[in-house]
Amino acid sequence: MRIALYQMAVVPGRPDRAMEKVASWLRGLEGIDIAVLPEMWNTSYELERLDELADEKGKREMDFLKTLAMEKKIHIVGGSIAVSEESKHFNRSVIIDQRGEVVYQYDKVHLVPMLDEPRYLSAGEQFEPFELAGEKMGVIICYDLRFPELMRRLALEGAEIIYVVAEWPEERMDHFTPLLKARAIENQCYIVACNAAGECNGTVFGGQSMIIEPTGQVLAVAGQQEETLIAEIDIERSTEVRQAIPVFESRRPELY
Ligand SMILES: O=C(O)CCC(=O)C(=O)O
Numbered sequence: 062m063r064i065a066l067y068q069m070a071v072v073p074g075r076p077d078r079a080m081e082k083v084a085s086w087l088r089g090l091e092g093i094d095i096a097v098l099p100e101m102w103n104t105s106y107e108l109e110r111l112d113e114l115a116d117e118k119g120k121r122e123m124d125f126l127k128t129l130a131m132e133k134k135i136h137i138v139g140g141s142i143a144v145s146e147e148s149k150h151f152n153r154s155v156i157i158d159q160r161g162e163v164v165y166q167y168d169k170v171h172l173v174p175m176l177d178e179p180r181y182l183s184a185g186e187q188f189e190p191f192e193l194a195g196e197k198m199g200v201i202i203c204y205d206l207r208f209p210e211l212m213r214r215l216a217l218e219g220a221e222i223i224y225v226v227a228e229w230p231e232e233r234m235d236h237f238t239p240l241l242k243a244r245a246i247e248n249q250c251y252i253v254a255c256n257a258a259g260e261c262n263g264t265v266f267g268g269q270s271m272i273i274e275p276t277g278q279v280l281a282v283a284g285q286q287e288e289t290l291i292a293e294i295d296i297e298r299s300t301e302v303r304q305a306i307p308v309f310e311s312r313r314p315e316l317y
Pocket residue numbers: 100173176202203204205207227228229230233236
């Protein structure tokens with residue numbers, strides 16, 4: 062399974078320009094099964110302008126991604142997009158398969174105080190694994206990475222690849238990589254982390270998107286600027302690693 066990540070330099074407050082960039086990136090991909098986008102790629106952190114910028118239920122971006130998924134016959138882990146719904150705003154991840162069907166949607170459950178997200182966004186209330194390309198996977202959004210309980214539950218419920226879609230700032234990159242590696246090692250699954258590049262309102266995003274094996278070994282890592290990262294994933298690795306070091310069998314959930 063070949064996965065491509067778009068470490069996109071965001072175009073804050075310009076969903077039209079963002080969609081042009083994503084279309085041209087997707088159209089340029091060849092031999093890829095799954096394409097992954099970063100967090101809030103449509104608006105970036107223009108939270109004060111979401112009334113004006115976010116489309117109702119994200120229909121504009123969803124229709125756009127569905128069309129491209131069918132055109133390219135590619136599965137799309139659509140990062141996340143800012144959406145409006147019943148006068149609220151959500152930071153919503155959308156997963157679309159190669160037939161253009163929406164297989165899963167997830168609203169970020171942990172909102173970031175440092176970015177004033179709780180003031181402008183409503184939090185999601187649920188999450189679960191989804192199936193794409195015949196495999197069980199999960200997705201979390203950026204700040205969610207600081208809460209290991211999410212990934213543990215996704216892994217316990219069968220996810221063997223977990224996507225982390227992010228706009229993680231440069232100033233806290235020393236947290237990003239160790240957290241990603243730890244989550245891969247403890248859950249013995251692939252971690253596919255797609256961060257943004259560029260900047261929004263003075264916050265510079267740190268890039269360093271990466272694909273990490275269930276052993277914690279980094280398969281591919283990006284620099285800080287806009288870049289495409291590609292890696293081949295062998296989903297069987299997760300089962301092999303879980304057999305070699307059977308942490309799931311050794312758990313004592315009755316104690317914690
Ligand atoms: O947790 C962090 O340091 C970054 C979180 C973040 O930027 C986000 O969730 O968008």
